[in-house]
Amino acid sequence: MNILVCIKQVADMESRFVVPPGGSWFEETDLAFRINEYDEYAIEAAVQVKEKLGDAASLTVLSLGPQRSSEALKKALAMGADQAIHLLDPQGPQKDSLQVARAIHSAVKDKGFELIFTGMQSQDRGSAQVGILLAELLGIDSVSTLVEFSFEGGKIQGERELEGGIRAQVTLATPALVTCQLGLNQPRYPTLPNIMKAKKKPMETLEVSGTGEAVLGVKEIGAPPKRGAAELIEGDLSAQVAQVVAILKDNKLIG
Amino acid sequence: MKALLIGEVVQGKLAASFAELLGFAETMGAETVGLMLGDSSDRPAFGGKLYVGQGPEYAPKAHKAAALAVIEQEQPDLVVLMHSAYGWDLAPRLALAQEAAQISEVVGYDAGLYQLGCCNGKLQRKVTPKPGLVVVTIQAGAFAAATAAGSPQEESIAITTGEGPQLTGYQPKPAQGVDLSKAEKIVSGGRGIGKPENLQLIRDLADALGAQVGASRPVVDSGWIEAAHQVGSTGATVTPKLYMACGISGAVQHLAGMKKSEMIIAVNKDKEAPIGEVAQYIVVADLLEFVPALTAALKG
Ligand SMILES: Cc1cc2nc3c(=O)[nH]c(=O)nc-3n(C[C@H](O)[C@H](O)[C@H](O)COP(=O)(O)OP(=O)(O)OC[C@H]3O[C@@H](n4cnc5c(N)ncnc54)[C@H](O)[C@@H]3O)c2cc1C
Ligand SMILES: Nc1ncnc2c1ncn2[C@@H]1O[C@H](COP(=O)(O)O)[C@@H](O)[C@H]1O
Numbered sequence: 013m014n015i016l017v018c019i020k021q022v023a024d025m026e027s028r029f030v031v032p033p034g035g036s037w038f039e040e041t042d043l044a045f046r047i048n049e050y051d052e053y054a055i056e057a058a059v060q061v062k063e064k065l066g067d068a069a070s071l072t073v074l075s076l077g078p079q080r081s082s083e084a085l086k087k088a089l090a091m092g093a094d095q096a097i098h099l100l101d102p103q104g105p106q107k108d109s110l111q112v113a114r115a116i117h118s119a120v121k122d123k124g125f126e127l128i129f130t131g132m133q134s135q136d137r138g139s140a141q142v143g144i145l146l147a148e149l150l151g152i153d154s155v156s157t158l159v160e161f162s163f164e165g166g167k168i169q170g171e172r173e174l175e176g177g178i179r180a181q182v183t184l185a186t187p188a189l190v191t192c193q194l195g196l197n198q199p200r201y202p203t204l205p206n207i208m209k210a211k212k213k214p215m216e217t218l219e220v221s222g223t224g225e226a227v228l229g230v231k232e233i234g235a236p237p238k239r240g241a242a243e244l245i246e247g248d249l250s251a252q253v254a255q256v257v258a259i260l261k262d263n264k265l266i267g
Numbered sequence: 268m269k270a271l272l273i274g275e276v277v278q279g280k281l282a283a284s285f286a287e288l289l290g291f292a293e294t295m296g297a298e299t300v301g302l303m304l305g306d307s308s309d310r311p312a313f314g315g316k317l318y319v320g321q322g323p324e325y326a327p328k329a330h331k332a333a334a335l336a337v338i339e340q341e342q343p344d345l346v347v348l349m350h351s352a353y354g355w356d357l358a359p360r361l362a363l364a365q366e367a368a369q370i371s372e373v374v375g376y377d378a379g380l381y382q383l384g385c386c387n388g389k390l391q392r393k394v395t396p397k398p399g400l401v402v403v404t405i406q407a408g409a410f411a412a413a414t415a416a417g418s419p420q421e422e423s424i425a426i427t428t429g430e431g432p433q434l435t436g437y438q439p440k441p442a443q444g445v446d447l448s449k450a451e452k453i454v455s456g457g458r459g460i461g462k463p464e465n466l467q468l469i470r471d472l473a474d475a476l477g478a479q480v481g482a483s484r485p486v487v488d489s490g491w492i493e494a495a496h497q498v499g500s501t502g503a504t505v506t507p508k509l510y511m512a513c514g515i516s517g518a519v520q521h522l523a524g525m526k527k528s529e530m531i532i533a534v535n536k537d538k539e540a541p542i543g544e545v546a547q548y549i550v551v552a553d554l555l556e557f558v559p560a561l562t563a564a565l566k567g
Binding site: 023025026027028029031038109110132133135136137138139140141144145148149153154155156157160171172173174175176177178179180181182183184188194195198225226227228229230231232233234235236237238239240241242243244245246249250252253254256257259260263265266 | 277278282324325327328350351352353355356358359360362363364367368369370371372380383384385386387388389390391392393394395396397404407431432433434435436437438440452476484485487488489490494497500501502508509516530532533537538539542543544545546547548549550551552556557560561564565
């Protein structure tokens, strides 16, 4: 069985984001990049299926993005994927969700993937579109936001997480795509031997194609309007402690 | 301009967020048509036409087909859903079938520009869609609920079920250990605590303050604390007199659960952390130093 995981490499969300004047995306130099958090759950879920099926399964990991994305792919290989496809696109971070889905679709449509995992959303965009769009383009069934997943005899059983933490139980048959929510499993850390082994696994780099036209025009990107203005308590530790104790006292939160 | 508002039915109830869809339509100055799919006798209070399809609450194929039929019939300019587990599941299916632009998690609209959060709320993008139908999902809480008025003219539509993913039931919520919703004071720990052992620092501060212990989602997902301690859109909604957020960045889903707290004090080494949007104070410090120091001072 052919299994696919789509992953995106995103900036560390703790970064200081700087947008160049008139720019439509933030400056990437000096930022740290990592696998989109949601996609780590997708990789782990896929690796677990592969481990269960043994040699009968082949797990491909794919990422569309600039050169740096190959690092994310290497980590996924070290977590247990068999091979990687890098859709090289220096402009990747600025592409619409629809363009990303179309490009992935044109790269994978003839490869016969029966089970596809994506994250529920990307941390930088938060669009929650690419997975479902890819499934619709492929004409296969899909469900989003799984916090439970099991796969038995061609059947997927899962739990979708709804607002308030309610869980809806769903079933569907392969071929299918599922999008993974935080907490679906405990993503593994690659071990040193597996990092070494991953270096020998195949990584194919393809020029991106088939993205089509953008559907959204970005007119502006920048800091959001300041809503609250939290007062900063900075300086030396004991002064900070004294200030917080005073605030708690003034507000009768401590005796 | 005409907006088709797609409400959502969960466990037989129409979600109250329908009023936010109406609020968004008001912002846009749009005429409204509603659609709800699922078995529920609830009806939203508004004056427009309401299409109702009785059937399963979640059935992606059937809901897509039913919504497309209504779009065909009504020819709206906008299709609006919540950015929720229901909305983000259905919206891309409709957008692709209609070759429409989709805009996710809209937080504002002004002068033709849709405003979207980006990078955990640290940036905001303003975008314009290509001409034609636009499918929008709106962030919960971003648009004020419209004041309910009127009763809709109802029209039944058919849902053809049977194919595709099936909803088989709901998982009952596990028995909750603590009930944070009634707590007067809460000290919460986030991913910034670094490792499970450091949760003890949060527990000690909570003890010193007579507070309950809360947590952000990653702390729960990592299995460091039981789910009942999670605060946020998929956890508890809390309104204490004091909420201390230690090592919590302030993602919108966390804010949804605690922003109504009276006094919010954040402890974060990043003074630009989005928690600053709702906090009165940010102590800019390493929590591993500040939290035990504060505990010691309180124990005096
Ligand atoms: C549908 C959906 C539902 C969700 N529901 C919830 C929910 O109910 N509740 C919830 O919390 N999240 C929820 N999330 C997840 C949410 O989007 C965030 O991922 C999560 O809230 C982040 O948790 P955090 O702030 O602890 O971690 P991070 O975002 O990683 O932030 C860690 C913070 O700690 C700070 N820090 C690090 N080290 C230190 C230190 N030594 N001292 C001081 N500060 C430090 C960092 O500067 C950073 O600000 C949901 C997500 C989705 C998509
Ligand atoms: N550039 C990309 N390359 C590969 N997969 C992606 C890319 N962008 C998004 N995805 C996948 O689609 C999911 C949803 O992303 P988004 O629609 O951007 O929120 C992510 O969690 C990934 O699994």
